Amino acid sequence: MTTLTFPLSRIEGHARVVIEVQGGEVVSAHFQATEFRGFQYLAQGAPAEQMPVITPRICGVCSTAHHVASVKALEDIYGVTPPPLAITIRELLLLGQLLQNQATSLFIFTMPDRLGVASIFHLPDASDDADQRTGVATRALQVRQAGTHLIALAGGQFIHPVKAVIGGVTSGITEQAAAAMRAELEVALPVACALFDYYWESSHALSERLGTWGDDAPAAYLTAIAGYRPSFYGTQLHVLLPDGSVCTNFEPREFRDYLEYTETETSYAGQTSFRGQVIRANSLARINMMATMGTPLADGYLERFREAFGQPAHAILLYDLARGIELVYAIERALELLSQPLDYEDTDVPYAPRDGEGYGLVEAPRGPLIHHYRVENGRIAHAEFIIPTVHNVLAIERALRVAANRYITPERINLELERAVGRVVRAFDPCIACATH
Amino acid sequence: MKQFAVLQLSGCAGCEVSLLNADAWIQQFQLVYMPLVISAYDVPPVDLLLVSGGVRSDEDLHTLRRAVPRAQEVVAVGTCAISGGVAHLGDRDEVRQIFLAHAERHHVPRMLPKSHPIDAFVRVDRYLPGCPPTPQLFMALLEQDPHFKPAKTVCQDCGRRKLKDMRPQRLLGFQQGRVEEGICLINQGYLCIGSSTRGGCGAPCTRAGHPCVGCRGPSDTFIEKESAAWFTSIERVFASMTDIPPEDIAAGLRSPQMALFLFQFSDYAGEAGQPRPKEKVL
Numbered sequence: 001m002t003t004l005t006f007p008l009s010r011i012e013g014h015a016r017v018v019i020e021v022q023g024g025e026v027v028s029a030h031f032q033a034t035e036f037r038g039f040q041y042l043a044q045g046a047p048a049e050q051m052p053v054i055t056p057r058i059c060g061v062c063s064t065a066h067h068v069a070s071v072k073a074l075e076d077i078y079g080v081t082p083p084p085l086a087i088t089i090r091e092l093l094l095l096g097q098l099l100q101n102q103a104t105s106l107f108i109f110t111m112p113d114r115l116g117v118a119s120i121f122h123l124p125d126a127s128d129d130a131d132q133r134t135g136v137a138t139r140a141l142q143v144r145q146a147g148t149h150l151i152a153l154a155g156g157q158f159i160h161p162v163k164a165v166i167g168g169v170t171s172g173i174t175e176q177a178a179a180a181m182r183a184e185l186e187v188a189l190p191v192a193c194a195l196f197d198y199y200w201e202s203s204h205a206l207s208e209r210l211g212t213w214g215d216d217a218p219a220a221y222l223t224a225i226a227g228y229r230p231s232f233y234g235t236q237l238h239v240l241l242p243d244g245s246v247c248t249n250f251e252p253r254e255f256r257d258y259l260e261y262t263e264t265e266t267s268y269a270g271q272t273s274f275r276g277q278v279i280r281a282n283s284l285a286r287i288n289m290m291a292t293m294g295t296p297l298a299d300g301y302l303e304r305f306r307e308a309f310g311q312p313a314h315a316i317l318l319y320d321l322a323r324g325i326e327l328v329y330a331i332e333r334a335l336e337l338l339s340q341p342l343d344y345e346d347t348d349v350p351y352a353p354r355d356g357e358g359y360g361l362v363e364a365p366r367g368p369l370i371h372h373y374r375v376e377n378g379r380i381a382h383a384e385f386i387i388p389t390v391h392n393v394l395a396i397e398r399a400l401r402v403a404a405n406r407y408i409t410p411e412r413i414n415l416e417l418e419r420a421v422g423r424v425v426r427a428f429d430p431c432i433a434c435a436t437h
Numbered sequence: 438m439k440q441f442a443v444l445q446l447s448g449c450a451g452c453e454v455s456l457l458n459a460d461a462w463i464q465q466f467q468l469v470y471m472p473l474v475i476s477a478y479d480v481p482p483v484d485l486l487l488v489s490g491g492v493r494s495d496e497d498l499h500t501l502r503r504a505v506p507r508a509q510e511v512v513a514v515g516t517c518a519i520s521g522g523v524a525h526l527g528d529r530d531e532v533r534q535i536f537l538a539h540a541e542r543h544h545v546p547r548m549l550p551k552s553h554p555i556d557a558f559v560r561v562d563r564y565l566p567g568c569p570p571t572p573q574l575f576m577a578l579l580e581q582d583p584h585f586k587p588a589k590t591v592c593q594d595c596g597r598r599k600l601k602d603m604r605p606q607r608l609l610g611f612q613q614g615r616v617e618e619g620i621c622l623i624n625q626g627y628l629c630i631g632s633s634t635r636g637g638c639g640a641p642c643t644r645a646g647h648p649c650v651g652c653r654g655p656s657d658t659f660i661e662k663e664s665a666a667w668f669t670s671i672e673r674v675f676a677s678m679t680d681i682p683p684e685d686i687a688a689g690l691r692s693p694q695m696a697l698f699l700f701q702f703s704d705y706a707g708e709a710g711q712p713r714p715k716e717k718v719l
Contacts, residue, residue: 007478009472009473009475009476009477009478010472010473010474010475010476011473012450012473013450014445014496018544032544032545033545034494034496034545034546035447035493035494035546036447036493036494036540036548037447037449037524038527038536038539038540039523041527041532041535041536041539042523042524042526042527042532042536043526044531044532044535045529045531045532045693046526046692046693046694047610047692047693047694049610049613050692050693050694053650053694054523054526054693054694054697057449057451057522057523057568058449059449059450059451060448060449060450060451060452060453060454060455060569061449061450061451061454063449063451104457108457108474109474112476118475118476118477119468119474119475119476119477120474121463121468121474121475122475125463125464137463138460138463141457141458141460141463142460144457144458145458145460148458152641155645156641156642156644156645156646156647157641157642157645158455158458159451159454159455159569160451160568160569162642162645162647163645163646163647165647166613167613170616170645170646170647171616171618171645171646265542265543265544266542266543266544266545267542267544267545268540268542268545347615348615350613351613422476433448433449433450
């Protein structure tokens with residue numbers, strides 16, 4: 001038996017892909033998380049009100065999503081409904097995270113696969129050059145920074161934010177600060193669009209070279225957003241079947257009726273299925289379930305996407321294009337929200353702590369995230385984190401088997417396999433710190 | 438152009454994400470290794486090696502020990518590399534056994550019995566504490582700017598006014614109550630420890646209305662001392678500014694959210710065998 005091990009880079013955290021081959025036949029393909037965080041155990045006994053500060057540290061890339069999900073889980077236990085201003089500010093936090101994440105995934109993690117380099121930091125950086133390859137790093141960081149500045153504005157710190165508290169937020173946003181943020185986003189929008197156009201073009205060239213956008217079979221999709229002008233604040237989960245029919249909507253507290261979780265000996269991350277079926281979360285799931293984005297430029301891209309690939313679209317590399325549509329949407333939607341008054345007094349409502357069980361759902365950039373706590377005597381008796389990357393593990397492994405079968409023959413292993421492994425994994429933008437929480 | 442590498446051990450990648458926001462380094466330094474953003478599988482010889490994350494698995498330890506001899510200078514970056522950070526919550530007696538029982542897997546790196554700061558195993562030339570350190574602090578570290586003088590404490594960075602006649606009777610904790618603008622959080626009854634936490638972060642949390650949890654560790658006054666000295670100083674601040682029962686403050690300081698950071702320096706110097714001199718800490 002031949003065992004091929006591919007260490008992974010340009011993803012969050014430590015993971016590798018191990019493919020076993022026997023006589024030219026692919027026996028297995030495993031996506032292995034090789035680090036362990038264990039926050040469900042670390043959180044044991046912590047005072048419940050400290051969870052919004054502790055849980056963001058699960059992951060510095062996704063800290064905003066954990067911060068908001070944690071506050072929502074505690075509000076569910078305490079029976080608190082935050083005022084509309086607080087919800088808008090939390091939405092801005094999540095949009096900042098989406099903007100930051102999709103810019104990072106597109107332009108830092110996966111752009112090098114389109115341009116045949118190890119990193120965008122290895123591209124020329126003279127920004128006056130006419131070649132589109134120049135200045136990618138500077139422009140990518142500029143767009144990404146608009147997202148981090150938005151998180152800092154709405155959340156205090158851009159990593160491990162603090163402004164969402166049980167009952168609301170600690171402060172509003174002054175018109176002066178909102179205006180400065182709008183100005184930065186206005187500048188970032190055309191830069192993001194130009195980079196995305198270039199990304200789309202190079203993705204198209206890549207698919208021509210490979211002869212495919214991905215030849216894995218259709219799958220079911222899971223997301224917490226739907227409809228029009230999506231809010232990432234999350235109320236219900238939705239499942240779309242491979243044929244495009246919406247199968248079911250369910251509450252976060254019902255997740256066990258739909259999602260089956262298992263652990264394996266080959267990874268510190270578990271895996272979930274939708275009643276035994278392979279399911280996919282993240283950008284493509286959302287784009288497949290949206291009617292429209294509701295903002296002009298994002299809808300322009302969505303229309304172009306639908307004309308080329310239909311709805312639902314299933315090819316793996318389309319995850320990355322879907323991310324670009326969301327990047328544009330995040331900027332446009334944040335501009336809309338920042339144009340309304342955000343500095344009035346109703347930042348929070350009072351609450352009385354009590355014991356009980358609660359669930360907090362948000363749509364993180366990687367898919368639906370649920371925090372589930374049981375609180376006894378004011379302390380965490382049980383904490384559970386239902387993580388988007390974990391929903392995708394079976395889908396990643398299936399796609400890896402497809403790629404392995406494509407590039408491994410009894411005669412030889414095509415060197416394209418290593419690049420294909422990287423492209424498949426990065427399309428799902430997995431987060432290992434979260435997956436091993 | 439100086440070359441630098443970033444080695445990420447067990448952590449959350451928040452330090453790396455923060456470094457990415459300090460984009461001015463692109464023009465001044467060549468980043469040659471950082472798996473988050475570069476496909477490169479081994480640390481090459483470098484001028485500067487930044488290490489983030491704690492030593493949690495045998496693989497972390499192996500990678501760290503292989504990388505350090507290739508670097509002219511080694512910097513421990515972020516709470517986890519300096520003290521183990523959030524992973525230390527798993528070292529509490531009541532949690533460690535279940536944590537380790539669930540960390541048994543056959544085909545992946547083995548977890549060590551506990552998490553360790555990196556200077557328990559390798560030489561460290563400088564320390565950059567913070568969870569995570571801000572982009573400005575990363576730039577100050579990379580540029581080794583002799584004129585960069587961080588504020589001594591978070592209080593100095595914060596800008597909220599301390600009032601003599603506003604003495605809270607009880608501790609609000611971290612979450613409860615509406616935060617009043619411009620007024621010191623201690624005056625409002627929050628367990629804020631910015632008065633003795635190392636400054637230089639610009640106080641993003643307290644400015645946004647959330648008490649300082651001490652992620653930058655103790656200020657120079659306490660950095661070479663036992664954490665007991667830091668605790669005492671915080672308790673004294675609350676005794677002089679509030680009428681909150683001292684036992685409430687003591688209990689609050691020992692709760693996980695604070696203990697994460699409050700045990701950051703002096704206590705772990707014991708394991709490393711050497712106290713961390715304040716000159717080495719940015």
